[in-house]
Amino acid sequence: MKGLDLNITIVGLGLIGGSYALALKELQPKKLYAVDKDEEAIKVGEEMGIIDKGFISPEIPLKESDLIIICIYPKDIKDFVKNNIDNFKLGSVITDVTGIKREFAEEINAGLRKDIDFVFGHPMAGREFTGVKYASKEIFKGANYIITPTERNKEESIKLIEDIAIGLGCKNVEKVTVEKHDEIIGFTSQLPHVIAVSLVNSDNLGVDVGKFTGDSYRDLTRIARINTKLWTELFMGNRENLINQIEEFEKNITDVKTALINKDMKSLSEILSKASKKREEMS
Amino acid sequence: MKGLDLNITIVGLGLIGGSYALALKELQPKKLYAVDKDEEAIKVGEEMGIIDKGFISPEIPLKESDLIIICIYPKDIKDFVKNNIDNFKLGSVITDVTGIKREFAEEINAGLRKDIDFVFGHPMAGREFTGVKYASKEIFKGANYIITPTERNKEESIKLIEDIAIGLGCKNVEKVTVEKHDEIIGFTSQLPHVIAVSLVNSDNLGVDVGKFTGDSYRDLTRIARINTKLWTELFMGNRENLINQIEEFEKNITDVKTALINKDMKSLSEILSKASKKREEMS
Numbered sequence: 001m002k003g004l005d006l007n008i009t010i011v012g013l014g015l016i017g018g019s020y021a022l023a024l025k026e027l028q029p030k031k032l033y034a035v036d037k038d039e040e041a042i043k044v045g046e047e048m049g050i051i052d053k054g055f056i057s058p059e060i061p062l063k064e065s066d067l068i069i070i071c072i073y074p075k076d077i078k079d080f081v082k083n084n085i086d087n088f089k090l091g092s093v094i095t096d097v098t099g100i101k102r103e104f105a106e107e108i109n110a111g112l113r114k115d116i117d118f119v120f121g122h123p124m125a126g127r128e129f130t131g132v133k134y135a136s137k138e139i140f141k142g143a144n145y146i147i148t149p150t151e152r153n154k155e156e157s158i159k160l161i162e163d164i165a166i167g168l169g170c171k172n173v174e175k176v177t178v179e180k181h182d183e184i185i186g187f188t189s190q191l192p193h194v195i196a197v198s199l200v201n202s203d204n205l206g207v208d209v210g211k212f213t214g215d216s217y218r219d220l221t222r223i224a225r226i227n228t229k230l231w232t233e234l235f236m237g238n239r240e241n242l243i244n245q246i247e248e249f250e251k252n253i254t255d256v257k258t259a260l261i262n263k264d265m266k267s268l269s270e271i272l273s274k275a276s277k278k279r280e281e282m283s
Numbered sequence: 284m285k286g287l288d289l290n291i292t293i294v295g296l297g298l299i300g301g302s303y304a305l306a307l308k309e310l311q312p313k314k315l316y317a318v319d320k321d322e323e324a325i326k327v328g329e330e331m332g333i334i335d336k337g338f339i340s341p342e343i344p345l346k347e348s349d350l351i352i353i354c355i356y357p358k359d360i361k362d363f364v365k366n367n368i369d370n371f372k373l374g375s376v377i378t379d380v381t382g383i384k385r386e387f388a389e390e391i392n393a394g395l396r397k398d399i400d401f402v403f404g405h406p407m408a409g410r411e412f413t414g415v416k417y418a419s420k421e422i423f424k425g426a427n428y429i430i431t432p433t434e435r436n437k438e439e440s441i442k443l444i445e446d447i448a449i450g451l452g453c454k455n456v457e458k459v460t461v462e463k464h465d466e467i468i469g470f471t472s473q474l475p476h477v478i479a480v481s482l483v484n485s486d487n488l489g490v491d492v493g494k495f496t497g498d499s500y501r502d503l504t505r506i507a508r509i510n511t512k513l514w515t516e517l518f519m520g521n522r523e524n525l526i527n528q529i530e531e532f533e534k535n536i537t538d539v540k541t542a543l544i545n546k547d548m549k550s551l552s553e554i555l556s557k558a559s560k561k562r563e564e565m566s
Contacts, residue, residue: 124497144494174494184488184495191485192499195478197558198535202474202528205467210566211427211457212467214407216475219502224562228555232548239543245485246540250533252481257529260522265515272511275480279507283493 004029004164009065011080013041013054015127016097017071018135021050023168026137033061041132050135062087067160070096074104074233081118082111093157094118099185100237101148101178109150117157122146122181123170124189128225140168146185148178186241191249193231194242196224287312287447292348294363295355296324296337298410299380301418303352304333306451309420316344324415333418345370350443353379357387357516364401365394376440377401382468383520384431384461392433400440405429405464406453407472411508423451429468431461469524474532476514477525479507 004027010017013036034051035058036042042054055061070077105120125139145165149158162173200221203209235242259268287310293300296319317334318341319325325337338344353360388403408422428448432441445456483504486492518525542551
């Protein structure tokens with residue numbers, strides 16, 4: 001996929017927006033713009049040469065753009081779309097990268113212009129750092145990408161986002177409902193973050209724990225370096241699914257504890273074997 | 284550290300034993316032997332050229348060796364030492380790589396010959412695979428190494444194990460009591476394995492989860508590909524510490540859940556910030 005015959009605007013030039021810019025550049029869009037209220041981010045983006053031009057104010061780039069990729073905080077997206085509803089080009093396609101979809105998609109769709117097609121997307125990619133200076137096109141390589149089509153989406157718009165995801169280097173694009181997306185993501189993304197945070201907070205050893213860790217503790221806690229504002233929003237926006245997933249996890253960890261308390265080697269061994277097999281079979 | 288003026292025998296030529304052999308070779312010991320009851324492992328080790336000679340029966344190499352590195356299952360070590368107590372060379376130093384120390388060290392020390400110095404060691408290194416064919420000297424690079432000196436250890440023997448650990452490429456050697464070791468390891472190594480296993484076992488989504496994961500789920504569950512026999516032994520051998528650590532972790536995850544249930548964004552945000560700061564400060 002080369003020579004993408006579109007003008008594209010990225011809204012929010014942070015780690016994810018910047019990474020999109022870097023990866024999209026290889027697909028050679030007509031023009032690649034960015035909008036960010038932070039002048040510094042625009043300056044860095046322009047200096048890094050990852051966008052053609054950056055804007056503080058969205059009017060001009062939106063009016064020219066066929067595709068808009070919104071990479072700002074979930075709560076800000078609704079305001080952004082609402083405040084700019086008259087600025088979007090006729091027939092433009094919008095997509096996002098938000099980690100929760102159900103309530104969010106409903107609210108967005110309710111206020112959209114008929115000619116605009118918002119295809120909700122979620123690249124399963126990120127880093128434990130924030131800011132455009134950490135942007136890297138590598139974050140998409142081999143990643144999973146989820147699209148949650150809604151009834152108002154055109155086939156061709158979904159196809160466009162799908163093709164771009166593959167063009168960025170993603171290995172797989174899955175299409176599921178917004179409800180299923182939020183249920184799955186509660187498990188595969190949010191629960192791991194809850195676990196990492198809880199593990200770090202459990203440390204009451206009183207030693208420099210970094211001198212007693214192997215890869216396991218490091219791997220499990222890397223994502224505890226968390227963007228508090230973003231993840232508080234994501235967790236709260238998917239709280240019912242996440243509470244269910246936490247409870248399911250609690251049951252499983254209690255099973256291990258019970259086996260230990262009862263000195264029940266057989267059960268413990270079965271629990272370990274089951275997990276090992278399941279993890280081995282994961283694609 | 285080059286030209287190690289010692290004959291060394293590795294007992295148990297699996298992933299860890301084989302990795303020791305590979306890394307020790309660079310320190311140029313006089314002779315590097317291996318003992319394994321599995322003829323195939325010896326054959327592979329000899330073919331890979333990572334040992335000078337392998338043995339099924341331990342008598343000959345033990346009688347010649349100044350240093351013995353035991354890399355077999357915790358329960359088998361006691362029997363090995365007991366059955367070979369007359370085979371060790373006068374004044375030889377023994378070390379091990381076992382992930383639990385307290386009960387184990389007591390039992391071993393009780394049956395030792397006076398002239399033998401057993402320095403208990405624990406390299407915080409491993410892989411999710413088993414067998415000598417996965418051996419790699421890289422597992423020690425930048426790793427932490429823990430030594431748990433006991434009253435009967437000579438300073439020079441401890442120093443020898445410490446120097447070798449650094450020679451293998453470890454970045455740090457810590458010396459703690461067997462009690463503290465087991466408490467710390469319950470947290471930094473065993474608890475992460477319990478969590479990884481429990482997370483994988485919590486999956487009841489009914490989808491191909493591998494198509495919906497980002498790095499977080501993969502990183503958190505990599506160690507769920509667990510050596511069931513080994514970790515069942517390790518967990519059971521440290522069950523009191525591990526139960527305590529699980530309970531501390533459960534409290535912390537319950538705090539997250541409670542904040543979600545109460546829609547308490549302030550508490551949730553504080554929990555996330557605390558973990559993020561703590562992880563960032565980890566050495």
